Amino acid sequence: INPDAEVEVSLPDQMGNLRASGNGNLLMGMDPTKPFNMAGTYTLTKGSFLFQIKNLLRLPMSIKEGSRIYWTGDPTDANISVSAVYKTRAPLKGLTVIPEEEGIRIPVECIIRLGGKLMNPDMSFGIALPNVEESIKSLVFSAIDTNNPTVVAEQTIYLMVMNQFKPVVASAGSVDVGTTSVALVTNQINSWLSQITQKVNIGVNYRPPSSSTQQEFDVAVSTQLFNDRLLIDGTFGMNSYNSASFSQSATIVGDINIEYILTKNRRWRVHAYNRTNTLTILNNNSPYTQGVGVTYQRDFSNFRDLFTSKKKREKEKEKL
Numbered sequence: 001i002n003p004d005a006e007v008e009v010s011l012p013d014q015m016g017n018l019r020a021s022g023n024g025n026l027l028m029g030m031d032p033t034k035p036f037n038m039a040g041t042y043t044l045t046k047g048s049f050l051f052q053i054k055n056l057l058r059l060p061m062s063i064k065e066g067s068r069i070y071w072t073g074d075p076t077d078a079n080i081s082v083s084a085v086y087k088t089r090a091p092l093k094g095l096t097v098i099p100e101e102e103g104i105r106i107p108v109e110c111i112i113r114l115g116g117k118l119m120n121p122d123m124s125f126g127i128a129l130p131n132v133e134e135s136i137k138s139l140v141f142s143a144i145d146t147n148n149p150t151v152v153a154e155q156t157i158y159l160m161v162m163n164q165f166k167p168v169v170a171s172a173g174s175v176d177v178g179t180t181s182v183a184l185v186t187n188q189i190n191s192w193l194s195q196i197t198q199k200v201n202i203g204v205n206y207r208p209p210s211s212s213t214q215q216e217f218d219v220a221v222s223t224q225l226f227n228d229r230l231l232i233d234g235t236f237g238m239n240s241y242n243s244a245s246f247s248q249s250a251t252i253v254g255d256i257n258i259e260y261i262l263t264k265n266r267r268w269r270v271h272a273y274n275r276t277n278t279l280t281i282l283n284n285n286s287p288y289t290q291g292v293g294v295t296y297q298r299d300f301s302n303f304r305d306l307f308t309s310k311k312k313r314e315k316e317k318e319k320l
Helices: 134-143 150-163 177-196 277-282 303-307 308-317
Strands: 005-008 016-029 037-052 057-063 068-073 079-091 106-115 120-128 200-207 216-225 230-241 249-263 268-276 288-296
Touching: 037 079, 037 106, 057 200, 079 200, 079 216, 120 150, 200 230, 200 277
Parallel strands: none
Antiparallel strands: 005 016, 016 037, 037 057, 037 068, 057 079, 068 079, 079 106, 106 120, 200 216, 216 230, 230 249, 249 268, 268 288
């Protein structure tokens, strides 16, 4: 498969639209009993999933690298294992009754997993908290029953629509109608922005001032440059916090991840990041953490494949 080729699939029942590119080896053939058949695995390196609920919500999501589509014969009977991610920053209001914790906003990844058959996929939901302090992770996952798929699905969709957690504590109060309206408008803007170009994903998130927080504005940008070898993913804007120590503490957020793929097989990578420390901002300590590193990644079915080169494996197959 040419990595420059783009595959587009419209899922049934208006579930959304999947557009991606990747690599892999596919065997295609014809015989008297089967007009056309396909076999092989197509590994996705980048792409987007336009998730929609009928005509009420259209939200662009990024496909996780390593997602797969694979065939074993009938081209219309493909199997998939695809994960798509929507990134946002959500306050802890609704999950805690401690006032100084309610205004803390943390990075949240809303995950949709598609499995089973391509034309009739099984959909499941998940929530991840990347680069979040363990104490806050414990607070979130103790408030949300992650063993209940229905609860996780409700929380995930609520986060995607409202950019905040669905309240689970009695003192969380009523839903802010103004915030709800703004969230729906910003989601529509994000949908329009996603249709302008496939090269850059742009998302906006605005929250008007309330009794516990000041107004907040974020812009998320992700793109891949230089033949998809340079990956840039960042969020920029102004976040505000209310705490016992800092009743009106505001900070400029500049969370960014930069990754460069060093080799064509995409195994060696160098990356750098800068991210906001939510708790240390409230305690007036160091507001950011920076880091650089090198990673090596390789997929294998067994340990023998891990230590045997591809050329050697191909020669062994030829002997057989």
